[in-house]
Amino acid sequence: MDFQEAMGWVEEDHVFPKEPGAFHSKRFDWLLRETGLALDLRSVPLAVVAGSCGKASTARFLAHIAARAGLRVVLGTKPPLQETPEGNLERYQVSGPGGFRWLSPEEFRERVAELRPAVTRLHLEKPELGLPAPYELRAWILARTAVVQGAGLAVVEANMGLRLDPAGALPAPEVTLLTPVGTDHGALLKPPEGYRPELGERSGPFWHKVGGVHPDSPLVVGRQDPGVQAALPRADRLFGQHFDYFEARCTLSGSQAFLRLGGEVRPIRLITPGAFQLENAAHAAAAADVLHSRGLLPGLREAFWTAVQEGLAVTETPGRMQVLARRPAVILAVATSPEKLEGLLASLDHLLPASGRLYVCATFLDRIHRLSEAVRTVLAFPRTRQLLVTRFLDDEVNRDLNPETLGGLERIEPVATPREAMDRALKEAGAEDLILLLGNGMAAALASGALTIPVAPAARCGPCHPPDPGDR
Known part of the structure; x- marks a missing residue:
């Protein structure tokens, strides 16, 4: 099986569930156990990013902070900018000396070759569970990549929910991040009858996302709708109380602000514009603070802050408020x-x-x-x-x-x-x-190439230089 065939097996030969009863984590849990990955993952610290808005950017910020702290990081985000065979490799990224790289076609083909026999056995031995969906196969490939790479941290963006999501079947994360809970995928993320009617259209997403947080995982909560925040059963760190940012200035060249974590304040600069990206960056930094407090990010406090500042400053967010021209x-x-x-x-x-x-x-x-x-x-x-x-x-x-x-x-x-x-x-x-x-x-x-930008390309703001005062 070559790379094109392997990608087709994941993305085309398997389909998204059509029936509500087909949404569960039993298939993924079976695959983890039967391939030995459930045991292997105990040696890989995990960070899971759930919610509705800003998951991919927040995951990228956290991954870059951890990489700057010296960890080998595996990062999984979705969806890719290009859902082509090669573009889908964006879902699986590994840090290295030159920054983050996508999984190579050969590495992807090897992961699929490892997984296929187990999927065949699942179909034969547990037909009542149904065939796995593409997102379950992707989650296994990402988890296996973290083990093979000997990752010091795997940052995993949850799928639509969490309770019935593959990310919810992983071992207890060292930290879970909850971005704003919205109403996306409300038709699929249904709550039990009568569950929190005061949340309206958010009741289903709330049940799936918040209800799927592992009880043993510290929870870092980003900015939320007031109703969602009031309904939270717990929050170890909460935006606006335990962490936030202030004196923000955003231009096309990037953003800068002061970041507060507890009683500590430091300046931060991003190469991505937009106040919502500053929120995502602050959220990621608060999660990194949890990892540092648990001894998973090495170094003393100043080394931690250096990793935060440098990691945030180099994080790119393709397709998410990406400046192409001026x-x-x-x-x-x-x-x-x-x-x-x-x-x-x-x-x-x-x-x-x-x-x-x-x-x-x-x-x-x-x-x-x-x-x-x-x-x-x-x-x-x-x-x-x-x-x-x-x-x-x-x-x-x-x-x-x-x-x-x-x-x-x-x-x-x-x-x-x-x-x-x-x-x-x-x-x-x-x-x-x-x-x-x-x-x-x-x-x-x-x-x-069907669309090009026939204007001057956007200038880049380097990681150590603030946006120009005259820029907009």
């Missing part, structure tokens, strides 16, 4: 859920000058949840001048896109391709405006 500014953001868009747009509001307008070029994929609400969120942003959409879901969604339910429909313009959307935006946008490339489809078009 004047007009062009930013790529793949997340399209309403909750994520609200944070994204709030950050863009601080980056735009007073006269700046926003042009949104969006490609929505078929799996986008609550598309009409996402469109409403974009149109409700006061700076939005035009929304150029290359694809809607289906006739049902098209029927929902009407002036009575949305408002501002005259600012929506359907276009055929990402290239056409970009050309239209560039024709209208001035030097002080901002063009937002929204959705995985835009990232795919950039990678394939």
Whole structure:
């Protein structure tokens, strides 16, 4: 089996469960036990990042802090920017002297060769459990990679939930991070009948994500909706109480602020713009503080703070508020859920000058949840001048896109391709405006060359230099 076949076996030959009863961790638990991985993982410290918003960025920040502290780190995030055979390797990353690298095709092929016999046995011996889903196979490959690499820390981004997720079947994490709990995947993440009706649409995600936290794992909680925060059964460290940031300044070159962990304060700088990325960075630093207190990050306190500052300063977040060009500014953001868009747009509001307008070029994929609400969120942003959409879901969604339910429909313009959307935006946008490339489809078009950015590339802010005072 070559690499292409191995990736096809994981991503195409296995399918996402269609029935609610097929969502469980029994298959993954069986695979862990029967392959001996459950025992092997006891030697690998784990950090699990759960929640709805900012998981991938927060996981990246934590992984880079740990790597700067001297640990060998294995990092698993999702989804990749490119869901192609090669692009899917982004799901499995390993730290090294030159930074983080993706798993090589040969390494991936070896992991699949190890896993396939166990999946065959699962089907023959436990047919009642059903065949594993792609996300379960990915989780096994990531866990096995952590063991093979002798990782000093594995940072794992949970799937949609946690209670029934492969990440919830792993040994007790050394720390669990809970990012904001939203309403994403509410149709799949159902709660028991009558469970916390006061949380409304968040009751299901809350039951799955918060209810899946291992009781023996320290829990570090990021900023939450007030109702969610009030319902939390526990929080070892909580944003706004035990850690936060202040005096933030965000520009296209990056962000800077003062970070507070307990009674200690240090300046931090990021090469990623946006206040929500400062929140993610603070959350990751608080989790690193837990790891340091448990003796898992080496060094004295000053060495810890150096690792935090240097790790945050070099962390890149591809496709998540990624600056591609200036004047007009062009930013790529793949997340399209309403909750994520609200944070994204709030950050863009601080980056735009007073006269700046926003042009949104969006490609929505078929799996986008609550598309009409996402469109409403974009149109409700006061700076939005035009929304150029290359694809809607289906006739049902098209029927929902009407002036009575949305408002501002005259600012929506359907276009055929990402290239056409970009050309239209560039024709209208001035030097002080901002063009937002929204959705995985835009990232795919950039990678394939179907879309290029015909303006000057964005300058990079180095890890030791603050954003220029005159920058916006």
